[in-house]
Structure formats: structure tokens, C-alpha cells
Amino acid sequence: MGGDGAAPIRASEALRKKLAKIGLQREADLLVHLPLRYEDETCITPVARAAGGRPVQVEVVVHGNEVQYRPRRQLIVRAADASGEITLRFFSFYPSQQAALSAGSRVRAFGEVRGGFFGAEMVHPRFRKVGDDEPLPTELTPIYPSTAGVANSALHKLIARALESADLADTLPDELRQQLKLPGLARSLRFLHTPPPGTDLDTLHARHHPAWRRVKFDEVLAQQLSLRRAWLARREQGAPVLVARDDLGARLLDRLPFGLTGAQLRAMAEIARDLGQPYPMQRLLQGDVGAGKTIVAALAACQAISAGWQAAFMAPTEILAEQHYLKLAAWLEPLGVKVAWLSGSLKGKARREQLAAAAADAQLIVGTHALIQEGVDFARLGLAIVDEQHRFGVAQRLALRKKGSNPHQLMMSATPIPRTLAMSYYADLDVTVLDELPPGRTPIKTRLIADSRRDELVGFVKKHVEEGRQAYWVCPLIEESEALQLQTAQETYATLLAEFSGLTVGLVHGRLKADEKQAVMAAFAAGEIDVLVATTVIEVGVDVPNASLMVIEHAERFGLSQLHQLRGRVGRGAHESSCVLIYAGPLGEVARQRLKIIYEHTDGFEIARRDLQLRGPGEFVGSRQSGVPLLRYADLEADADLVEMARGVAENMLTAHPELAERHLQRWLGSREELLKS
Incomplete structure (x- = not known):
């Protein structure tokens, strides 16, 4: 905050250590450490x-x-x-x-x-x-977030002293601040730390006061400035210019038994343009379950390959990675593309052969986290594709990028990101949305049934399978847990084996060896298994058109994103498809809301928006948060207009007022901004 804001807090060493636990290290941190609530002791x-x-x-x-x-x-x-x-x-x-x-x-x-x-x-x-x-007292008493051993009175004294000595010069030019109808920062901070008697407590606690609005805007602006600066910094980095030298992509399209949707064509045009730039693409391709992201990724890989570079395709689980490998190999190998496969379960000679191929003549390398392990080298990596990117941390995605000469990066997610979240936490990425499903996807009927009707459900599943179709039966645990008395995969498997005499029941879960999982999945895809009992290892990537029924045990224990992903495993063929959610009562309020949302909605973007309301952004974006500061005061739903305002202001400040932008970032983020540069 000016010169002194970066100075460490003036306190004993013991107290400084305790304050550091709640993110308070600089005098500047004290100023934006705002009360949770206020008490009237006047x-x-x-x-x-x-x-x-x-x-x-x-x-x-x-x-x-x-x-x-x-x-x-x-x-x-x-x-x-x-x-x-x-x-x-x-x-x-x-x-x-x-x-x-x-x-x-x-x-x-x-x-x-x-x-x-x-x-x-x-x-x-x-x-x-x-x-x-x-x-x-003549002022309301602020109650601050704290930690063990730090009294509220001690925090109050430290903050009062920091307010007296701090440089609170505004980082928003007066004309801009007046245009945005925001009060001055110094006045707002002093008001929030020391509100006068008579101030409406309800307005303060609801954070509707103009002083709160200013603070929330500044917080969002700091996030936007940091992410926008990271976006601009990438424009200064060199990257391979991937311009296709042949018609590999066109030949792939000719071989497909389906045409691309308008959304897929738009996505491909955006990606193709980015790959031809001399700076690295960092694009998020998001679309609902079944929107056709894989073919878009394959066409992007074709552009890299036909430009003389390699593409790598990384997925979070072995089942999903192998599904991608089999599909991509079937599409591309007949066109003369050499496709390699790397996973943790690959051992001995087979592993050495695939490592040698990646380091030499393989043009597309598909795999799991094994792609970023030490000892894996690429000959000429130009494009890194990461599926289900939210399951990887910043460090893992960075490790794949470091395997090449600053390759372009395409991240994919079947968990749609609400618009306000994309504007804030994903503002450093270019976002492409597949908002159109390919023709032929049949609507999925969702049904809710109580656990007490299990026998009735077993009969329904048996009739369904006897008509020639297949079913998934998903359980949340592998084996019995005393803490969570849930129906387990192993117990369900044993029960259904007895119930479904004459039918074939399979079992797949995360503790099976990779080759065992692959064998079960291959048998199910071939129609040799009628009912597949599984844990959430089949959440993404599994595509069996004849499987038109999904049963989910203890649906109240799953998150909305998981339920939507699991439901998307059916509805991929010509038959009418159903998803049956079994729940055990009594239901808590949040579980009741989740089941109501998944029952009433099939649009992934609407489900994601409701999910954001229930969970908040920190949990929603998951491991990405290791690189993006969480919002403490602004609410993405209630303050969406502030996010919109901050985006435009951030772009203007970085070009017209770079010194103010730097001071603003120091005030709100300090050294934490370094995390974003990965």
C-alpha cells in the first residue's frame, strides 16, 4: 500500500506466526482483512x-x-x-x-x-x-476472522494502527470511480473497520452497503488484473506455428460416419486459428456430456501432426485414457498416423517400446499421468491436450507443457462452467463452448426411488436386460464401511448375481488391476456382460450405445457434477434411456436440493449454475485453485455485475494506467500473484 504496505506486520514473532495462518503477513493484508460481523456495544x-x-x-x-x-x-x-x-x-x-x-x-x-x-x-x-x-464505545465492534491464540481485540488494535499509517491512495482514477458510482477506497475501508453508531447492522451483515460494494469490486478487479496479465504475458512467449501442410484433417472427416455440428465447426475454426499463431494457445473446450469434444481434439491433433509436430493427449484415469486411445487409433491409424500409448500399468518391453516411439516417430501419444513422469521424452511436442482438466492440478498441466518447446494447450471439460465462474476464475483462458449436441442422442428419463423399493427396481432392471439391452449399476464404495453404511459394489455384485440367474453380471472398480478393468470394460462394450456393477471409474469416457439404463445407489451421496456425468453414460444409442437414482432417507436439505435439481434438469450448464449456488466457487473449481486466488467477499451470483465491470476496467488499466494496476495488485494479492504465472 504505497511503500509501507509491503512491510511485515509489526508484532512479536509468535504473534506473526499465528497471523500467517490466516494469511496476514504484511501491513497491507491487515487493511483488507474485513469483519465477519459487527456487534453493537454502544x-x-x-x-x-x-x-x-x-x-x-x-x-x-x-x-x-x-x-x-x-x-x-x-x-x-x-x-x-x-x-x-x-x-x-x-x-x-x-x-x-x-x-x-x-x-x-x-x-x-x-x-x-x-x-x-x-x-x-x-x-x-x-x-x-x-x-x-x-x-x-462510540463505534460498533467489528468481529474479525481469527485463529487460536489471536484475540479479536488484538486484531482490532493491529488493524487500527495499520489504518493510521497506511497509504490509502485510490487506485481507481476519480473519473472512472465516479463513472462506476463507487465510493473512495480509504473512506470505504475506514467505514467497514470502524462503522459509526446508528449504522444499519442488517445492511452491513448482508454486505449491501456501498462501502462493501467498493471492496468487492476491488477484490474482483485484482483477480481480473492478475488473470488478464497472465493472458497477455503468454502473447509474449514463442510457440510452434502449427499450419497444416496436408489434408489429414479433411481425410479424417471424410471417414467419419457422422458430420460435425455447427458448434463443433465453430470450435474447430477458433482452435485452428490459435494453433497458427506464434504464441501458445491456452484454450478451454467445454461442452455437455456427449457434445463431441473428442473429435474436435482429434482434428486439432491432425493440424499439429500435419504441421510436422507431435500431439499428446492426457486423461485422468486409465479407463478414460484407454477409451480415447482406442477411438483415436481407430480414426487415425488408417490414415497413416502413428499413435502411441503410455500408462502406469504398462511395464517392461511394452513400456520401453512406447517410450522410444514418443521420443522418435510417434505422432500422437495418448496416456494418463504417465505422460508427465520423469524419463518420458517427446521428439517434437507442439500440442498438449488435457481431458477433464479440472482433475489435474496446475503443476501437472505445467509438467506436460514443459515436455515440449512451449506447446499449445487445449484443455477439455465435460463439467460445464457457469458464465460468472468462467468470467472470474477462468479469465486467463480462451473459452470455447460446444452448446449443441450431435443428432441422435436420445433424451434420458430420470427417476427417483426410495431404497425401500429396491426389490421392485431389481425386477425392472431384469426386464430391461431380458429385452436385449444393458445396464450400469453404480455404487459409491467398494467394500463395507462402518462410517458410511452404504450399499457397496461388492455386496451389490453378489446380490445381483443371485437375482439375475441366466444373465451375466460384471464388476469394475478402482482397485482392480488395469488389465482386469480393461478386460471387464471390453466385455461390456462387446455385449458379453448384461449388467455392469461399478464405482465412479465409469464416470467419464465410457461409450456403450446398447447400455440404456443407469442405476445409481445412494444418489444423495454424490455431487451434482458426478450425477450428471454418470447419467451421460446412457442415451448414446437408439433406445429410450433411463437413469434411476436410489436414495436413502432421511435426506438433508442440501441432498434434497441436489436430487431435485438433477431430476428436473438435463442441461449441464443449468445444473452447473445451480451447483455453483450450492457449493460456492472454491469447491467447484477444485484443484485449479492452487493457482487462482479465491474471492473472500464478492459473491459470483449476487455480484455478477461487478465481475462484468471489472473485466472491462482491468483491460483498460493494464494499458492506460499500468502503475495503478501494479499498486492495486500489490494491495490485494501481494506475492500470491506469482502463483498465477504457472
Whole structure:
């Protein structure tokens, strides 16, 4: 914050270590460490008028205290003011607190008053001893996020001192700030740290006050500036210029038994343009389940290959990676493309052969995390494709990029990203959306049934399979857990073997060896298995058109994204498809909401939007967060207009006011911005 903002917090070494646990290291960090809530200690409420439902402050004289041991150890303090008596109850306390609450002590206690067996009482109030006629505070009391060993009063003093000495010069030019109708930053921060008496607490707590709006805008702007700067920095890096020298892509399209959708053609045009640039592409290709991302990736690989470079295709699981390998090899090998395969289960001579191919003449290398292991070298990597990119961390994606000379990167996700999330957490990427499904995808009917109707469901599945179709039966655990009493894959497999006499039941889960998993999946794809009992290893990438029924055990335990992904394994053939969600009651409120959303919606983008509302952005974007700062104050849904505003301002600031942009980033992110540069 100017010169002093980067200085470390002036405190003892022990206190600095505790503050670091909550992200407070610089004086500047204290200024933007804002209250969770506020308490009004500017007035005294008589005990007789202290109604429940809202915290109040009472000033009382202690009559006496005692430690009781039933039903549990607790400190009971009897006290009173002129209007009535009150009990202060503490279930955990120190001897020093008991001494401070001895008979005759005058204390101010803050908390919610409720009716107890012995009349009015406060449970675990915040209190302090006071003298006769001690003046009341003139400001509301801010309550800050803290950690063990750091009292709110200590934080308050540190922040007050930082406010006095800080350079709070505004990073928004006056004309721009007035145009955006935002108050000044210095005024906003001082107001939020020390709101005057009479300020509406509801407005403060709901974060609707103009001062909160300014702070939220600045926070979003810092994120946008950082991500936009990372985006611009990539334009300064060199990358292979991948211009096709032959018609490999056209020949692949000619061999396909289907045509591309308009969305796929638009996506391919955007990617083809990027690959021809002298700076690295970093594009996210997102589309709903079954939108046809794999063929777009294959055509991108064709462009790299026909330009004389290699393409690598990395997927998070062996089942998914092998599905991609088999499909891509079937498409490209007849066209003369050499496709290599690398996975963790590949051993001995077979592994050495594939490693040699990657380092020499293989043009497309498909695999799992094995692609980024030490000892894996590429001859001329020009394009790195990462499927289900949210399952990989920043470091893993960076490791693949480092295998080549700054190759272009295409990341894919079948978990649609809500628009507000894409604008904020993915602002450093170019985003392409496949918003159109290929023709022939049959609608999937979703059904909810209680666990008590399991026998009825077994009969339904048996009838379905006897008509010549196949079914998945998905379970959340592999073996019995005492902590989570769920139907397990192994138990279900044993039960269905007995129930479905004359039918073939298979089992696949993450603890099987890779070749065992592959054998089961190949048998299911060939129609040799009627009912496949599985864990979520079949969540993505599995494509069996004859499988038109999906049963999901304990659906209330799955996230919305997983449920939508699993449901997308059916509906890939000509038959009407169903997804049956079995739930066990009683349902919690969040589980009830999730099941309602998945039952009512099939559009992945709408499901993702609702999922964001339920979970918040931190959990939604997962491992990507190792490189992107989370928003602490802004809410992506409620403050979407601020995200829109900040995007435009960030672009303008970086070109017209780079020095203000730098100061703004230092104020809000400091050294944390370095994380984004990976």
C-alpha cells in the first residue's frame, strides 16, 4: 500500500506466526482483512428488556459463581442489574475467567439472552470487567476472522494502527470511480473497520452497503488484473506455428460416419486459428456430456501432426485414457498416423517400446499421468491436450507443457462452467463452448426411488436386460464401511448375481488391476456382460450405445457434477434411456436440493449454475485453485455485475494506467500473484 504496505506486520514473532495462518503477513493484508460481523456495544440493555433473538449488551454486578459437574462441567455465574437477574453460563473456561467473575465484579456481557430454567441466561457471552461509570464505545465492534491464540481485540488494535499509517491512495482514477458510482477506497475501508453508531447492522451483515460494494469490486478487479496479465504475458512467449501442410484433417472427416455440428465447426475454426499463431494457445473446450469434444481434439491433433509436430493427449484415469486411445487409433491409424500409448500399468518391453516411439516417430501419444513422469521424452511436442482438466492440478498441466518447446494447450471439460465462474476464475483462458449436441442422442428419463423399493427396481432392471439391452449399476464404495453404511459394489455384485440367474453380471472398480478393468470394460462394450456393477471409474469416457439404463445407489451421496456425468453414460444409442437414482432417507436439505435439481434438469450448464449456488466457487473449481486466488467477499451470483465491470476496467488499466494496476495488485494479492504465472 504505497511503500509501507509491503512491510511485515509489526508484532512479536509468535504473534506473526499465528497471523500467517490466516494469511496476514504484511501491513497491507491487515487493511483488507474485513469483519465477519459487527456487534453493537454502544448501548446497555436492561436485563428485563433483553428479548431473545438478537445479541445485546448488559451491565451487571456478579453475586457469585460456582462450578457444576452435572450434566457436564460448567461455570455458573449469578448476576443482576437494577431491572432483574441473569445467569451467565460457560461450558469451557479458564481459572482466570472464573476469578474475573468473582462476587462483586461489575462486568459487561454481550450475547443473546434466552429463557432458562432459572430465568434469563446468556451462554458463553463475551465479557469484560468494567469500573463504575465507564464510558461506552462510540463505534460498533467489528468481529474479525481469527485463529487460536489471536484475540479479536488484538486484531482490532493491529488493524487500527495499520489504518493510521497506511497509504490509502485510490487506485481507481476519480473519473472512472465516479463513472462506476463507487465510493473512495480509504473512506470505504475506514467505514467497514470502524462503522459509526446508528449504522444499519442488517445492511452491513448482508454486505449491501456501498462501502462493501467498493471492496468487492476491488477484490474482483485484482483477480481480473492478475488473470488478464497472465493472458497477455503468454502473447509474449514463442510457440510452434502449427499450419497444416496436408489434408489429414479433411481425410479424417471424410471417414467419419457422422458430420460435425455447427458448434463443433465453430470450435474447430477458433482452435485452428490459435494453433497458427506464434504464441501458445491456452484454450478451454467445454461442452455437455456427449457434445463431441473428442473429435474436435482429434482434428486439432491432425493440424499439429500435419504441421510436422507431435500431439499428446492426457486423461485422468486409465479407463478414460484407454477409451480415447482406442477411438483415436481407430480414426487415425488408417490414415497413416502413428499413435502411441503410455500408462502406469504398462511395464517392461511394452513400456520401453512406447517410450522410444514418443521420443522418435510417434505422432500422437495418448496416456494418463504417465505422460508427465520423469524419463518420458517427446521428439517434437507442439500440442498438449488435457481431458477433464479440472482433475489435474496446475503443476501437472505445467509438467506436460514443459515436455515440449512451449506447446499449445487445449484443455477439455465435460463439467460445464457457469458464465460468472468462467468470467472470474477462468479469465486467463480462451473459452470455447460446444452448446449443441450431435443428432441422435436420445433424451434420458430420470427417476427417483426410495431404497425401500429396491426389490421392485431389481425386477425392472431384469426386464430391461431380458429385452436385449444393458445396464450400469453404480455404487459409491467398494467394500463395507462402518462410517458410511452404504450399499457397496461388492455386496451389490453378489446380490445381483443371485437375482439375475441366466444373465451375466460384471464388476469394475478402482482397485482392480488395469488389465482386469480393461478386460471387464471390453466385455461390456462387446455385449458379453448384461449388467455392469461399478464405482465412479465409469464416470467419464465410457461409450456403450446398447447400455440404456443407469442405476445409481445412494444418489444423495454424490455431487451434482458426478450425477450428471454418470447419467451421460446412457442415451448414446437408439433406445429410450433411463437413469434411476436410489436414495436413502432421511435426506438433508442440501441432498434434497441436489436430487431435485438433477431430476428436473438435463442441461449441464443449468445444473452447473445451480451447483455453483450450492457449493460456492472454491469447491467447484477444485484443484485449479492452487493457482487462482479465491474471492473472500464478492459473491459470483449476487455480484455478477461487478465481475462484468471489472473485466472491462482491468483491460483498460493494464494499458492506460499500468502503475495503478501494479499498486492495486500489490494491495490485494501481494506475492500470491506469482502463483498465477504457472
